[in-house]
Amino acid sequence: GAVVSQHPSWVICKSGTSVKIECRSLDFQATTMFWYRQFPKQSLMLMATSNEGSKATYEQGVEKDKFLINHASLTLSTLTVTSAHPEDSSFYICSARPETGTSGDLWNEQFFGPGTRLTVL
Amino acid sequence: GQQLNQSPQSMFIQEGEDVSMNCTSSSIFNTWLWYKQDPGEGPVLLIALYKAGELTSNGRLTAQFGITRKDSFLNISASIPSDVGIYFCAGQIGTYKYIFGTGTRLKVLA
Numbered sequence A: 001g002a003v004v005s006q007h008p009s010w011v012i013c014k015s016g017t018s019v020k021i022e023c024r025s026l027d028f029q030a031t032t033m034f035w036y037r038q039f040p041k042q043s044l045m046l047m048a049t050s051n052e053g054s055k056a057t058y059e060q061g062v063e064k065d066k067f068l069i070n071h072a073s074l075t076l077s078t079l080t081v082t083s084a085h086p087e088d089s090s091f092y093i094c095s096a097r098p099e100t101g102t103s104g105d106l107w108n109e110q111f112f113g114p115g116t117r118l119t120v121l
Numbered sequence B: 001g002q003q004l005n006q007s008p009q010s011m012f013i014q015e016g017e018d019v020s021m022n023c024t025s026s027s028i029f030n031t032w033l034w035y036k037q038d039p040g041e042g043p044v045l046l047i048a049l050y051k052a053g054e055l056t057s058n059g060r061l062t063a064q065f066g067i068t069r070k071d072s073f074l075n076i077s078a079s080i081p082s083d084v085g086i087y088f089c090a091g092q093i094g095t096y097k098y099i100f101g102t103g104t105r106l107k108v109l110a
Helices: none
Strands: A004-007 A010-013 A019-025 A030-038 A045-051 A067-073 A076-081 A090-098 A116-120 B005-007 B010-014 B019-024 B031-037 B044-049 B055-058 B061-065 B071-076 B085-093 B097-100 B104-109
Touching (some): A019 A090, A019 A116, A030 A067, A045 A067, B010 B019, B019 B104, B031 B061, B044 B055
Antiparallel strands (some): A019 A076, B005 B019, B031 B085
16 A cells, blocks of 8 residues: 556656646545655755645745646646746655555555656756 | 675675674664565565664574674574575664665675
């Protein structure tokens, strides 16, 4: 249980185009989803926190107009990188936190997706 | 952004050896977690620690939540080739926000 998927697993796009990445919780409902960015040989850096049905909360230094986040349902969050540039090339990873009230120890954990490799030419 | 400091940054060890790595912070955390990340994949949770002083094992892995709540260590006993990867610690801030460590890259020589 507690599986998170991401689509696509990798994408190559031209500079100036927009790219949408999906994050889905497959077997649980996620109150909160998180988007991280990881540059080569570096750690995961939290970009934003999204709650179903409300606006995302962005970390300091992350442009909300460039990285659009939509969390329309309890199982799906999307990250759209608008007007992508080569410096946006990175590994984008989402995680999902089960809905409050989930039994057992799952409710307090984040479950990570497999990541999406974005390359902007 | 804020990060936790992990040491060592990388290590080569012989198969069968024990491994120890740690994570320190200037801030207090209520929860410490240890993850393993294989190349091109998302991190996978190894151990979660919820109380200061707590010592928890998961197979060959043992982790402890420092008594000051500012550090944690992870030990791997009798390492095997599949232990290769990057190990990240993470501290939880507030209800659910995670701050990740700088990572320890482990390579096991058969």
